[in-house]
């Protein structure tokens with residue numbers, strides 16, 4: 001076993017951490033919610049120049065990374081900085097799907113920093129991957145796709161979307177799902193800010209598309225969606241880990257400097273023990289993320305067990321870290337403009353995407369029984 | 371023991387229900403039920419309705435225009451008003467300053483201020499906390515220096531809830547640096563219109579500005595605004611805190627929160643079934659319900675044990691800790707129940723009559739906001755750590 005990062009990944013980590021520490025400011029984070037794109041276009045350009053989207057894609061597909069630990073290194077740093085970017089949605093989620101379709105032309109655009117969003121979840125689907133009501137019908141000269149996609153991250157910045165739709169089967173069937181490439185101007189959007197920063201949109205599709213909009217053989221998309229979401233979950237959990245680390249640093253600092261009753265509050269044993277518990281859970285979260293990233297390419301049952309195990313543990317740890325850090329800060333922890341506020345909200349929102357802790361607890365049980 | 375209400379108590383409850391059905395404006399209860407923003411005049415309207423019936427001074431004795439209700443009646447009142455989605459009574463004048471004035475105020479102060487609290491002429495806010503004095507309140511530094519018939523006040527208060535609506539603030543100020551820190555504190559009433567008072571909003575996690583900084587620069591306050599003797603403010607402060615902690619258990623809020631949680635979990639679907647039927651989720655809801663059933667009785671036992679008309683003692687710390695944890699657990703479950711639509715943050719939709727539709731179900735944003743906002747419950751009114759300290763010192767004598 002080897003738990004140290006390779007030299008290359010360590011260099012990527014160092015340069016990324018330095019870059020983010022120098023360039024990410026609270027004002028720029030706040031701007032991601034206000035800017036129409038839902039991210040900071042200037043920072044995104046510079047992160048693209050650093051090679052971030054390419055680091056999410058394997059060499060075979062034109063990138064220079066794509067391993068689970070590449071995801072971990074990059075997303076932990078983005079989490080530490082609390083910066084919303086389209087990287088997860090465009091390079092990991094959409095990029096992961098494109099890598100399976102052989103559309104290297106589109107993947108090359110993603111690597112260059114163009115944003116492609118993946119519009120999959122719907123108002124009634126909650127966290128079920130196969131629950132898709134959006135329908136696609138074959139027409140003489142192509143397809144007609146119609147439906148409503150919910151809380152589509154990165155959609156406001158996207159030049160195109162990959163939209164999942166049913167070409168067969170009933171609403172929750174595993175078979176019958178297909179993927180379509182849909183240009184931005186073929187959908188209507190209502191976009192809005194997110195609690196954790198950045199923007200998303202409700203996407204309404206009612207579009208006639210050419211025959212080659214279909215991205216992989218009709219009706220077979222679920223397995224690919226699950227694989228792409230496994231990678232996205234790994235990235236998201238690594239980002240959560242970075243958020244936890246940043247929150248831990250802030251909180252420990254505060255415990256050292258905030259004085260009440262003539263001493264730093266970190267001298268009170270009641271708080272010391274709780275901060276120790278927070279530390280223990282963050283280390284558990286780190287191990288869970290390592291477990292998942294190390295099983296990215298494992299066979300489905302093993303990989304998916306790790307997806308659910310990690311998402312469950314990270315969800316639980318995130319809640320503990322958020323609630324304890326706010327509590328130990330007292331009133332200042334409740335404010336929007338102190339650095340903790342954004343980090344805590346962003347970390348809380350991790351549990352509202354790709355399945356919450358309970359969803360994955362049940363799924364872990366079900367996968368074990370299968 | 372008898373856990374049932376007496377005939378008289380049931381009649382009282384029915385009277386309350388009739389009153390609420392009759393007098394609580396529907397537009398108001400709808401706002402509360404849907405978690406929309408309440409305006410200053412919403413609170414004032416509700417205070418006026420209660421006052422017209424003689425029910426605003428819930429904890430006040432009759433001689434001062436209060437209800438004179440006993441602990442059980444107050445408990446029933448809390449349950450009924452929260453179940454009916456009435457706005458809360460703004461506590462600063464009615465529940466905090468009122469009792470202090472009755473106990474320590476001069477006759478002139480009582481005659482002037484008590485009726486104004488009930489009539490809604492004054493909106494008070496609480497100026498205790500400072501940037502450097504939170505849990506360690508006695509370390510406060512806002513200074514009042516005697517100058518003829520006035521005190522001259524300099525310093526800063528913070529976390530002042532709804533200070534933006536208030537025309538008056540009651541403050542703890544330092545009038546002496548001799549002896550223990552507690553011995554140099556005075557309780558002072560300050561008109562917020564006095565030159566030198568400045569209110570600056572603080573935005574919280576939910577994006578709302580319910581608290582403020584209040585700054586004082588050479589603010590001249592007449593000496594007759596001192597409550598009790600100079601340097602005896604700590605006694606008033608402690609007395610007020612015990613009153614602040616009456617109804618601290620928040621049983622009514624917890625009940626309303628639980629009902630809302632069940633509604634959300636019935637509307638949300640997971641795996642083709644209502645979330646409330648999911649065994650794992652249902653078990654979590656059941657867990658808080660079980661805790662709440664016992665908590666309601668703990669609350670009644672505690673308030674009943676307190677002598678007539680008196681605030682409960684250190685036992686109220688138990689109510690504070692358990693009651694706030696319970697409410698926060700309910701908030702967390704409601705946020706979880708909302709699912710992916712907890713993410714959108716369109717706060718304009720919290721404005722009643724906004725022409726912007728919410729994103730997703732209309733309960734999504736208020737439930738998420740309540741989760742973040744109610745982290746405050748375990749911080750203010752004496753943090754839960756401070757309460758545990760009180761329990762271990764004064765009850766356990768450790």
Ligand SMILES: Cc1cc2nc3c(=O)[nH]c(=O)nc-3n(C[C@H](O)[C@H](O)[C@H](O)COP(=O)(O)OP(=O)(O)OC[C@H]3O[C@@H](n4cnc5c(N)ncnc54)[C@H](O)[C@@H]3O)c2cc1C
Nearest residue numbers: 268327328330331496498499504505529531746750753755
């Ligand atoms: C939303 C909100 C509204 C408020 N409204 C008002 C108001 O209207 N008027 C007003 O005067 N104040 C108000 N407060 C202030 C509130 O009373 C203080 O926040 C509270 O007293 C805690 O003080 P602090 O925030 O400075 O935290 P600190 O006292 O700095 O505490 C930080 C952490 O240390 C812990 N701690 C402190 N001492 C000890 C100890 N001895 N042992 C173990 N742990 C300890 C605390 O529990 C907390 O977790 C409000 C606060 C909030 C959040």
